[in-house]
Amino acid sequence: MPLNIETLNTNYLNYKLINCNNNICKETVGYIKFKDYDGSVKYLSLTPSINTIITEEEFDQLSSNELCIIGDIDIDDTGNNKLNSYLLNVPDPDNSIFSDYTSKNIIINTYNNIIYYDNNYYDVGINIFNGNKKINIKNISKNCEKLSIYYCKNDGICQILEGRVKNNDDYYYIDYNGTSYKIEDSSFGNEKSFVTKCETNKYGNIIDTSYELCTTNNKSIPFVTNNKINYYVIAKDEDNFKFVRAIKDVFGLNPINGKIGLNVINTITGETIDLNSSSSQEIGSYLNDIALFNCYDLNTSIECDRTYGYIISGDNNYFKISYDGSNEKEGLSFALNNEGKLNSDDYIISSSKTFNNFENDNEYILIKGGSDHYIYDSRSTAGIKITNKGKIIDIDDISEVEDMNNLGIYYCTVNSICTSLEGYVNNSEGYYKIESNGNVIKLNDDSVYFVDICNSENLGKLMRATFNICLGGEISDSSNNVDYIVKENKKYKYIDIYDDNLIIKVDIDNNTINEKINLMDVSNRQIVPLPINSDISTINLSNYILFNCNEKMDLCKQTVGYIKDDDDTNPNYYSIFLDPNENQVITKDENNCNYSDGNWSDNIYILSKPDESDSVFKEDHDKNIIIKSTNNVIYKNNIYEDYDVNIFINNNKIAGTENITDDIIAKSSSLYLCNINGECQGVEGYIRNDDYYYRIDTNSPNNSGRILSEDLVNDCSSQDENIGSLLNTGEICISKTKSIPFAESATENKNYILFDKNDDEKLLRSFPNVFIIQDFSTDSSKITDGINIIDINYISPKIIDLTSIEVGNILNIYSLYNCDTTDKECKQTIGYIKDKLERYYSILLNPSKNTPTKTINCDNNNGTVGGLSKEDNNICIKINTNDKNDYYIAKEWDNETYILDIPDSNDSIFKDYSSKNIIVKGKDNVVLYYDNLYKEAGLNMYLYNTLDNEISNDLIKYISLYLCNMNGECQGVEGYIKNNDEYYYINTLSPNNNTLITSVESDINNPKPYKFVSNCSSNDKNVGYLLSKGEICISKRESIPFTTTENKNYLFYDKNEQINLLRSSPNMFIKQNIYSGKI
Structure with missing residues (x-):
């Protein structure tokens, strides 16, 4: 400003240099240039303590030593000089007016004949200088080798930084010494170079494609494009951490004393804060400048995330560090009296209740505690979390939860964003349903969430008898360590079965599930399109699992297999296990393979006893399994729709028997029985094609071939050797007196029990044009006279010991067979069984219709005959007394024989015998069955419809006579009974006429x-x-x-x-x- 020389000469001691910015003014130090009355140039130095007049010669000497960065300042009498800013590194020692700032970098402004220290600096943050002159980033291309970057505070003191700067399409590297380079290629091999991808030793480099800053392996951050400032922490290793400030087109980096775990950083100074040695007053002075970073050792790299939470000062005061920067001090009582805020446990809490304007407002987050903090843990292990009052507990601790209303189930991602889930929980008090809104429902016996039949309508509910979750159809087993996806109420849900205590449901996007095979990323429960991308760097194998899906069953089941990427020329191959941590990249080994198909298109194969060490199918090393190839995936088909009999030629499945010829039989043909889980057993049997018959013995291939006419037997009765042999009529002998033809359709499929010449029991299975003869398992019981329970599963059929019935989860593998070991004959029958847990089941001729038994009230209703009583599970019997008060009673079924008079309208399992009288028997109080091989055929007397030989006058109306055949069907008759020396007339059809005969x-x-x-x-x-x-x-x-x-x-x-x-x-x-x- 122009000065009045007389006033200046007389009043200069009274002048103050005031620096004003944004309505705030501070006294500062500096120089004013003016002309004396004689025209000579002089300078006025101003400090808070003293002002001094300096001649031009004296000022020139000063400039040459300390102020050379500024240069000459011309007098501008118009007062329109332009403001320029410079960076002055004040030496130590220093005798200038800036001596209070020795060894510091300060902002010096020149404006309108004034040089002054800008202690009220307007451009707080990252500043770029060319030489020592502050420049706009647009001017960076000039003298780019002299660029430097500083972070400047409001007091005008600046900290030198390392930097990366973008100017249009050009990028610059700036080191700590104020030396800069234009990044042009990858030749330097350090931060001055572009890199093709981010690796641990390339952190801080710019990628040559996305032009982002590398932070760690395969991770980078983009340049800011708006006026915001972002903060990051990056690390090369445990000894090399850097704090990163990012503004538009600029990254500023400075080293920090970082560590694995929580780093508390002052974003202004760029330094870490030791909470234990910092008082609440100190923290309060820079509270709004604090940011939290949690750093994780990921073995191959260190990654740091900005986080939020609570910190504790060294004098035990509490501060909340929020997402939006509105940090504040919390009272001690507030922190200690609020569950989930500060203590030694990990919690899941609602983000909106804790951290203001959290990034994922109204979601749940996982928070983690330490000795001086409680923070959002952004890198937890993905998976299911169980909470009690918000505190994370182990699954094994569920039984110790006192109030189940405090229980929560969550799925948390690797970023610790958690979703409230639904599921079922079991503790010592019973079963509970946890709803996704947090409601907890205690399940009583009549709960709608308990079901008796597992079908598509009951998907996702609990089986009342076994407490396993219904997965539909033939699969309700929760003990095989795999996960499922089911379609429940038209929405897909991921079923995560942990153990007997916990079953979880997670919603899945309906539109992503495909028929057959699906690849899921478990970190987000999303389906990954197949085939996968060939860029292996984008693949996190430890997140992938395979699901085999069946649209008809509304079910997907986790499986194992190999996947191939979409590179047709040089594809990568991956093995996907049940445990995704075992997944790996693999190399084809064609030299160590006896036979390979080489085909990844739609095919079905039998794989016999896969390698135990290397194969993805190693868990089934002792089994024969079905594998399927489709859409660049080869996988175990563990939802196998074609279960039952399968024919394979060279391990490749063929359809039907019509193509069977002598040549095909000679080509390594095999016959397998397979279950719905895709597990198979090699068997022997017969195949019919027109008038030709073939024998196939999978385990002894030399015995396979066409059966010549002279090898067919003439009859079944001549000798035991013919049982299980084919007659010249095309039927198979099942006993010395009976034979059965080949089934023509699947509706005729049946199972029979045979006794061979050594009295060994065999199971004969009949399929269209195929007979299978199968041994019972080695741990099977023996067939006994009377009733036998047979587990008819395809892999290992078994005769069940009546003293140890354990139905388990799948009812459709059980059948009842009534046997006569003397005549070596067995007939399938129907009845009820009771297992070791005293649960009751109805076993029918078609095992797929087996069901847990619904008990009823025995009353004057035709539908109740043959049902089980609600009161005591005894059988409801109609007593034909013509007295309605005694019409229905419940009878025990412990080794008793009863007549059931089945009415026309009947709802019991015996309804197919309506309008008939049939024999039912109890066995050891665990089986009650229709005796269709009745050894007491002939005239029978019954008391209360129970086979009996004792009568008395007061019970005469309850006595009945029946004439029964060997099929257990009876006809009520009239006749006479002698008891001691008394005679009775009995009329079964009119029991009121029953009488003791006493007169002539x-x-x-x-x-x-x-x-x-x-x-x-x-x-x-x-x-x-x-x-x-x-x-x-x-x-x-x-x-x-x-x-x-x-x-x-x-x-x-x-x-x-x-x-x-x-x-x-x-x-x-x-x-x-x-x-x-x-x-």
């Missing part, structure tokens, strides 16, 4: 069955009636007594001249009308 009918022309007749000879009307001496008239001249040990049959004419059959059994007579007319 006086009307000889009208005999009655409930009275004795006086003799047989008086007239024909007495034939068939009982004499008082205990004999029955069979003609006018003859009567016969009750037998005691044998059965006999007689014919007689009744009074209507109709032929009747009189059957005599020990102490019983019955008569049946069989013919009308004379012989």
Whole structure:
């Protein structure tokens, strides 16, 4: 400014140099240039303590020593000089007016004949200088070798930085010495060079494609394009950390004393803060400048994330460091009295309740504690987290939770962003359903979340009997260490089965699930498109698992396999295991393979006992498994729709038997029985193609071939060797007296039990044009007389010991067989079984319809006959007394035999026998079955519909007589019973007429069955009636007594001249009308 020389000469001691910026003014130091009255140039130095006049010669000497960076300043009488800023490194020692700032870099401004220290600096942050003159980034291309970069504070003191600068399409590297280079190629091999990709030793370099700053392996950050400032911490190793400030087109870097774990950084000074040695007053002075960074050792690299949370000063005061920078001091009582804020445990909390304007507001986050902090842990292990009152607990600790309403289930990503999940939890108090909104429901026996049948309608619910989750159809087993995806209520859910205590459900995007094979990234539960990208650097193998999906079943099951990328010329191959941590890049080994197909298109193969050490299928090293190839994936097909009999030629599946020829049989043909899990057993059997028959023995291929006509047997009865052999009629012998033809369709598929010549039991399976003969497992029980429970699973059928029935999770593998070991005959039947946990199941002829038994009330309802009572699980029986008060009762089923009178309208498992009387038997109180191989065929007496030999007068109306055949079907009849020396008339169809006979009918022309007749000879009307001496008239001249040990049959004419059959059994007579007319 122009000065009045007289005023200056007289009043210069009173002048102050005031620096104003943004309505804030501070006194500073500097020089003013002016002309004296004689025209000479002089300078006024101004400091808070003293002002001094300096001649031009004195100032020139000063400039040559300390102010050479500024140069000459011309007098501008107009007062329009331009403001320029410079960086002055004040030496030590220093005798200038800037001596208070020795060894510091300060901003010196020149403006309107004034040189002054800018202690109220307007351009706080990163500043770029060319030489020592502050420049705009647009002017960076001039003298680019003299560039330097500093971070300048409001007090005008600056810290030198390392830097990377962008100017249009040019990039510059700036070191700590103020030396800069234009980055042009990759020839230097250091920070001055571009790099093709980010590696640990390339942190701080610029990538030559994306032009981003490398921070660690395969990680980089872009230049800022707006007016915001971002902060980062990067690390080369444990000894080399750098703090990064990023503004538009500039990165400023300075070394820090960083560490693995939490780093508390003052963003103004760029220094780390030791909380233990910092008082609350100190922290409070720069509180809004604090940023938190958590650094993780990832083995191959160190990565640091900015985070948020609570810190504790050395004098135990608490500060909240928030996402939006609105940091504040917290009271001690506030911190200690709020669950999840500060203590020694890890928590999952709502982000909106803790950190202001968190990046993912209203989501849940994982927070982690330390001795002086509690922070958002941005790099936790992805997976399921269980909380009690927000505190993370181990799954094994669920049983110790006192109030299950405090339980939470979450899925947390590797970034510790957590989603509230639904699931089922078991503790000592029972089962609970945890809903995604946090509600907890205690499951009672009648809960809608318990189901008895596992089908598509009940997906995702718990089986009432086993407490395993229903996965639909034939799969409800939660013990095989794999995960599932099911479609529940039209939405796909990821089912994560941990153990008996925890089952988790996670929502999946419906549009991403494909039929057949799917690759999932478990870090975000997203499906990865197949085939995968050939750029291996983009692949994190430890996140990948495979799912085999079946649209009909609305089910996906985790599986294993190989995947090939989309490079058709030189593809990469990967093995995907159940545990994704085992996944790896693999190399083809064609020299160590006996046979390979080389085809990745749609095919099905049988793989026999895969390699135990290297193969992705090593868990099945002792099995034969189905593998499928499709869409650049080869995988175990563990949801195998074509389960049952499979024919393979050279390990390649063929369809049907119509293409079977002598040549094909000779080409390493094999026959397998496979289950829905894609596991198979090599078997022997017969195949029919038109009029030709073939034998295939998978385990002894030399025995395979076409059966010549002379090798077919003529009959089944000649010798035991023929059981299991083919007749010349094309049927197979199942006993000495019975044979069955080949099935024509799948609806005729059946299973039979055979006894060979060594009395060994075999299971015969009948499929269309195929018979399979299979051994029972080595740990199987033996077939016994009466009822047998057979586990008919395809891999290892087994005869179940009745004392140790464990149904497990899948009912459709169980069948009941009624056997006669003397005649070597077994027939499949139906009934109820009770397992060791006293759970009841209905076992039907079609095992796929087996179901847990629903109990009923035994009442006056036809539908209840044959059902199990709710009260005690006994069987409901109809007693035909014509007395409705006694019409239905429940009977125990421990080694008892009953008659079931099945009404027309019946809802029990015996409904297919409506309008019939059938025999049911109990066995050891664990099986109740229809006895369709009834050894007591003939005349039977029943009390309360229970086979009995004891009667009394007060129970007479509950006695019935039945004539039963060997199929266990019976007909109610009338007749006479002798008990000691008393005789009873029994009419099963009219039980009210049952009576003890005590008198003789006086009307000889009208005999009655409930009275004795006086003799047989008086007239024909007495034939068939009982004499008082205990004999029955069979003609006018003859009567016969009750037998005691044998059965006999007689014919007689009744009074209507109709032929009747009189059957005599020990102490019983019955008569049946069989013919009308004379012989």
